[in-house]
Amino acid sequence: MxxxxxxxxxxxxxxxxxxxxLADSRxxxxxxxxxxxxxxxxxxATFVVFPELALTTFFPRYWMTEEEAVERYFERAMPNADVxxxxxxxxxxxVGFYLGYAELTADGRRFNTAVLVxxxxxxxxxxxxxxxxxxxxxxxDAPFQHLEKKFFEVGNLGFPVWNTQDINVGMCICNxxxxxxxWRSMSLQSAELIVLGYNTPSWNIHWTEPxxxxxxxxxxxxxxxxxxxxVWIGAAAKCGSEDGFHMIGSSMxxxxxxxxxxxxxxxxxxxxxxxxxxDLGTTFRQHVFxxxxxxxxxxxxxxxxxxxxxxPLPLPPEARG
Amino acid sequence: MxxxxxxxxxxxxxxxxxxxxLADSRxxxxxxxxxxxxxxxxxxATFVVFPELALTTFFPRYWMTEEEAVERYFERAMPNADVxxxxxxxxxxxVGFYLGYAELTADGRRFNTAVLVxxxxxxxxxxxxxxxxxxxxxxxDAPFQHLEKKFFEVGNLGFPVWNTQDINVGMCICNxxxxxxxWRSMSLQSAELIVLGYNTPSWNIHWTEPxxxxxxxxxxxxxxxxxxxxVWIGAAAKCGSEDGFHMIGSSMxxxxxxxxxxxxxxxxxxxxxxxxxxDLGTTFRQHVFxxxxxxxxxxxxxxxxxxxxxxPLPLPPEARG
Numbered sequence: 001m002x003x004x005x006x007x008x009x010x011x012x013x014x015x016x017x018x019x020x021x022l023a024d025s026r027x028x029x030x031x032x033x034x035x036x037x038x039x040x041x042x043x044x045a046t047f048v049v050f051p052e053l054a055l056t057t058f059f060p061r062y063w064m065t066e067e068e069a070v071e072r073y074f075e076r077a078m079p080n081a082d083v084x085x086x087x088x089x090x091x092x093x094x095v096g097f098y099l100g101y102a103e104l105t106a107d108g109r110r111f112n113t114a115v116l117v118x119x120x121x122x123x124x125x126x127x128x129x130x131x132x133x134x135x136x137x138x139x140x141d142a143p144f145q146h147l148e149k150k151f152f153e154v155g156n157l158g159f160p161v162w163n164t165q166d167i168n169v170g171m172c173i174c175n176x177x178x179x180x181x182x183w184r185s186m187s188l189q190s191a192e193l194i195v196l197g198y199n200t201p202s203w204n205i206h207w208t209e210p211x212x213x214x215x216x217x218x219x220x221x222x223x224x225x226x227x228x229x230x231v232w233i234g235a236a237a238k239c240g241s242e243d244g245f246h247m248i249g250s251s252m253x254x255x256x257x258x259x260x261x262x263x264x265x266x267x268x269x270x271x272x273x274x275x276x277x278x279d280l281g282t283t284f285r286q287h288v289f290x291x292x293x294x295x296x297x298x299x300x301x302x303x304x305x306x307x308x309x310x311x312p313l314p315l316p317p318e319a320r321g
Numbered sequence: 322m323x324x325x326x327x328x329x330x331x332x333x334x335x336x337x338x339x340x341x342x343l344a345d346s347r348x349x350x351x352x353x354x355x356x357x358x359x360x361x362x363x364x365x366a367t368f369v370v371f372p373e374l375a376l377t378t379f380f381p382r383y384w385m386t387e388e389e390a391v392e393r394y395f396e397r398a399m400p401n402a403d404v405x406x407x408x409x410x411x412x413x414x415x416v417g418f419y420l421g422y423a424e425l426t427a428d429g430r431r432f433n434t435a436v437l438v439x440x441x442x443x444x445x446x447x448x449x450x451x452x453x454x455x456x457x458x459x460x461x462d463a464p465f466q467h468l469e470k471k472f473f474e475v476g477n478l479g480f481p482v483w484n485t486q487d488i489n490v491g492m493c494i495c496n497x498x499x500x501x502x503x504w505r506s507m508s509l510q511s512a513e514l515i516v517l518g519y520n521t522p523s524w525n526i527h528w529t530e531p532x533x534x535x536x537x538x539x540x541x542x543x544x545x546x547x548x549x550x551x552v553w554i555g556a557a558a559k560c561g562s563e564d565g566f567h568m569i570g571s572s573m574x575x576x577x578x579x580x581x582x583x584x585x586x587x588x589x590x591x592x593x594x595x596x597x598x599x600d601l602g603t604t605f606r607q608h609v610f611x612x613x614x615x616x617x618x619x620x621x622x623x624x625x626x627x628x629x630x631x632x633p634l635p636l637p638p639e640a641r642g
Contacts, residue, residue, distance in 0.1 A: 115642060116642065124642045125636075125640060125642050126640050126641070126642050130617050130620055131616075131617070132615070133615070154617060155620075156637075156639075157637050157640040158637065158640075160633065160636050160637070160640045161634070163633065168633060175615075178548075179549070179615075179616070180502075180504075180549055181505075181616070181621040181624060183501075184501060184502075184621075184624055185620070185621060185623050185624065187630060188623045188624065188627045188630050188631065189623070189631065189632065189634060190633065204608075204609075206608040207608060209578075213578055213580075217579060220541060220545045220548060220579050221545050221548070221549065224542050224545030227499075227541060227542070228499060228500070228501055257534055258534075258538060259534075259537075285630065286527075287525075287527040287528060288499065288525075288527070289499075290629075291628060291629045291630050292628055292629025292630070293629075295452075295500070295502070295629070296452070296475060296628075297625045297627070297628050298625075299451055299476075299479045299480065299502075299506070300505075300506060300625050301625055302505075303506065303624050303625065304619075304621050304622055304624065304625050305618070306618070307612060307613055307616050307617075307618050308611075308612045309509050309511045309606065309612050310511065311511065312481065312483070312484065312489060312510040312512075313479070313482070315481050315483070316477075316478050316479065316481070318477075319448065319478040319481045320445070320446070320447070321436060321437065321438075321445045
């Protein structure tokens with residue numbers, strides 16, 4: 001590669017994971033992650049996106065006490081002894097990564113968290129999931145639970161953007177991707193690449209939603225959000241059937257044009273890569289999505305002034321026709 | 322229809338228009354609109370979405386003075402004598418509509434405007450386009466101009482929501498649809514249906530964007546926005562080749578599931594209809610997009626605090642890894 005192309009091309013990998021069953025040890029999982037990191041590096045990637053809660057099964061589907069969940073599924077430090085081989089391989093290969101896990105803080109708080117790791121295997125950023133889906137009560141009639149609101153607090157770090165490998169990178173997690181506020185908060189900080197992991201059950205426990213729509217919704221929100229925010233997106237699933245509970249795959253890399261440039265084709269461990277062109281995002285930011293020229297924040301105030309949907313605002317006189 | 326189904330079903334029509342050439346009179350255009358209104362009524366619709374700037378050619382493509390534009394293309398009142406036949410037909414048939422036009426106010430201000438008209442043919446709402454695309458300078462080397470920033474002021478009425486025909490309806494216009502703030506401002510006011518007209522040139526004058534992406538972007542922003550805001554969308558194009566300048570078609574009705582339930586298949590005058598089920602939006606609003614349960618406005622403040630994209634915010638200490 002010439003110096004010119006190195007300046008704006010970036011080797012991005014998304015490492016989709018097949019299922020992690022209850023019986024799988026963290027050591028076995030980390031071994032799979034290391035294998036995929038090595039494959040990504042061999043394919044010229046310098047950054048790998050791993051899934052949300054990558055180290056364990058998607059435990060919010062099981063009813064248990066917070067104490068049981070902490071004991072089995074949360075990490076007290078990152079890295080820790082179980083995960084160290086992944087950090088060692090990253091340092092050896094000079095590959096950064098995003099990794100999702102259940103975080104227990106020193107003062108006992110619980111978050112659904114992702115870390116950003118640089119090419120020297122140093123943790124340089126942390127994001128805590130803001131949009132926790134699901135419920136906190138036991139639903140004995142549901143085929144499974146979705147207890148993120150029981151096991152996690154709402155993330156308290158906002159939507160930061162970090163500069164790593166000379167790129168402005170933002171992070172989000174799973175359900176965050178359905179909320180346009182997530183993406184806009186980062187594109188307003190000049191994010192060029194936004195990475196996320198997800199565990200998305202194929203069945204909606206709240207109502208009888210056709211199963212194919214679960215993947216469709218994942219696609220349309222990633223495609224539209226990449227376009228509307230002029231960012232590249234790398235999205236990594238943990239998917240397939242974990243002890244009988246199926247989750248969608250379709251890990252993908254999406255361009256600022258909204259086009260899917262790489263996509264996982266199965267529901268097992270699978271690395272997809274692309275040499276992404278960061279100038280593509282710049283072009284969109286200079287024209288159709290030149291925020292400084294086109295946005296009208298004075299007219300967006302309701303977005304921060306209301307949480308839930310409410311009554312229509314009183315009409316300005318001229319809006320009455 | 323039973324009383325029960327009448328309560329939540331709504332007959333929606335989108336009236337796509339083929340080209341309006343420079344030589345076409347307003348009277349000829351209104352005759353076409355009346356014909357489509359009659360077809361929509363015959364197909365059990367009680368509301369028709371017409372395009373943006375429906376009464377004339379898409380004049381912002383031509384360089385001229387503001388005075389020339391006002392003289393040829395702006396309306397001093399709505400309705401007026403030329404448009405009265407459309408209002409008369411609407412009253413006769415009991416069909417409401419959305420109509421886009423260039424508005425000249427009594428005090429000489431110019432807006433890209435749409436009116437909301439009820440089943441008694443009374444104007445009950447007015448929206449003025451907020452997100453004006455294009456430029457205000459003459460670009461003699463471009464194949465055509467896009468002078469919305471010259472001919473129009475930024476809309477000054479916010480994003481109101483009106484109750485008409487027992488439904489909460491919001492309006493936006495063309496480029497507004499690319500901006501997630503548009504949709505969210507209305508879904509936070511419990512909009513159930515959002516209607517828009519558009520004139521979208523098939524070529525991007527700012528850079529060499531593949532032509533097929535123009536329709537693709539239109540699709541993904543409508544599909545994702547319908548889903549993310551749990552609203553029905555009716556979107557009406559003026560399309561085809563106006564005096565040699567081509568614009569995209571693909572008028573459509575999109576469900577809160579993000580699915581396209583009706584779509585125009587050509588680039589001429591064409592009415593599409595659907596009996597839309599408003600309960601579908603309610604289901605999404607009660608679960609995945611229950612804003613009160615899931616949104617975190619405190620963490621969205623940048624959306625109103627910044628206009629253009631800027632530097633990443635200082636990192637909270639815990640976000641530093």
